[in-house]
Amino acid sequence: MSKCPEEAEAYAKRLGNILEGSWSNTTSIQPVDIPTILLGFKPRSFKLSEIATEYVGVKSIDPRPPRIALQSFISLAGDRDVGEYMREDAKLFLRHLEMSGNITATRYWLTHPELTPLSKPKLFQREQSVGHAVLPTVNR
Numbered sequence: 236m237s238k239c240p241e242e243a244e245a246y247a248k249r250l251g252n253i254l255e256g257s258w259s260n261t262t263s264i265q266p267v268d269i270p271t272i273l274l275g276f277k278p279r280s281f282k283l284s285e286i287a288t289e290y291v292g293v294k295s296i297d298p299r300p301p302r303i304a305l306q307s308f309i310s311l312a313g314d315r316d317v318g319e320y321m322r323e324d325a326k327l328f329l330r331h332l333e334m335s336g337n338i339t340a341t342r343y344w345l346t347h348p349e350l351t352p353l354s355k356p357k358l359f360q361r362e363q364s365v366g367h368a369v370l371p372t373v374n375r
Contacts, residue, residue: 246276280316283309307331 253272257265287305291298311331312324 246273249276280318282314283317283320284314286317 250269250272254267257267284305287301291301308324308328311327312320
């Protein structure tokens, strides 16, 4: 059932309870389908595409941007159980984006420190100092 001792113990206990319940019924004989019962013990795995579809539905967002990114990622790393992805898969995807001319927002701000999210030239004209904090003033 499992190579993990704790998991095997949990399976054995659960299966034992089911069998005991079946055997204790003295009025009728109930067949026990052990393979089906064992399949019900294992947690269901979800592919990345399934999770992404559910996420887009729950969030009620435009599905195109996530779908485009997901298709690109799946073409590189495959559509697998979400627990199977490794850090290397994410690094491969980032490398692919860089080679395609795309960069992540984090890398953009790291490579353009003069353009912090709060000091884009078109949005802010001057800064006012208040104590130690610098507050940007918005152009209107």
